[in-house]
Amino acid sequence: MEISQILKENRIKRKLTQEQVAKAIFASQKSISNWERGKTFPDIDSLIRLANFYELSLDNLLLEGSAIVNEMKKKVKTYSLQKWSLLGPQLTNYLLFAMLMVIGNSKEQSLVLMSLIVAAGITNGISTLYFSKQLNDVDVHKYGNPWIKKITIFLGVLFISYCIISATLKLLSN
Template identity: 45%
Template sequence: MELGTILKDKRLEKAYTQEYVADKLFVSRQTISNWENSKTIPDIESLIDLANFYDLSLDNILLKGTDIVENIKKKEKIAEIRKGTVPFLISTILTMVLLFKILAAPKVDIVSFVICLAIMIANLFIILYFAKEENKIKGLPFKTKSFFIMVIIGALVGLIIGAIAGHIFK
C-alpha cells in the first residue's frame, strides 16, 4: 500500500479534514493533499510527525509505504551522480577558458588546441553519461537531441565569452 493511501485512510478514519491535519502539523493543506495523492513524499521529520499524529508505527509506514524507501534510495543515487558530474563541469569550463586563450593568441598552437578540444569533448560525453543515468533512475526518457542542442548553445555562449575574455586579457 502506498504511503498516500495510508495517510488518506487514517485521516478519513479519524474524520479529520486536510485543513485540520495541516494546522496540527504546521504545513499547508496543499502539502497534505500532495502527500495523500502521492505527488510528493514527506521528509523524515514530517514522517515522524505523521506517525505520532495518526498513532502509527514508523516501521509500519516505511514497510507498507515502500515508495518512501525507494524514493530515498533514488535521491541518494541522484545526489551521487550529481556529485560526480561537478568535477567534469568544472574541467569543461576551465578547458573552454584555456581553449579560448589559445585561440586569442597571435599564433594558434594547433597541438594545444586539439588537446583542449579533445578534453572538452570527452568531458561532455561523460556529463552526457551522468545525465542519462540520472534520467534512468528517475524513470524519465533521455532526450539526446535536446542535450546536444544545450551543449551547442553552451559552446556558442562559451565561444562568445571566451572571445571577449581573450581580447580583454591579452
C-alpha cells in the same frame, strides 16, 4: 499498502479534515492533499509527526520497496551524482587554460591546440551524456527541465564542430 492510502484511511477513520491534520502536524492543507493522492511524499520530519499523530509505527509507513523509500533513494543517488557532475566542466577549464599556454604560430603548436580543443569538447560531451543517463535512471526529470539535456548536447556538438573547423582552417592557412 502505499503511504498515501495509509494516511488517507487514518484521517477518514478519525473523521478529520485535511486542514485539521495540517494544523496538527504543522503542514499545509495542500501538502496533506498531495501526500494522500501520492503526488508527493512527506519529508522525514513530517513522517515522524504523522506517525505520532496517527499513532502509527514508522516501520509500517516505511516498508522497504514502498514508494516513499524508493523516492528517498532516488534523491540520495541524485545528490551523489550532482557532486560528480562538475568533473567534466572542471577538466574543460584546465584544458582551456592549457590552450592559452600553447598558442603559437607553428603547425606543431596549432596541432596541439586543436587536440586540446577537441579533448575539451570530448570530456564535456562524455560527462554530460554519462550524468544525463545516470539522472534519467533515477527518474530525475520530474525535478528538472528535460530540454536542458537536449540543449546541452546540441551546444556541445556545435562547439566541437566549430573548434574542429576553425582549427582545420588555421592549419590549412599556415
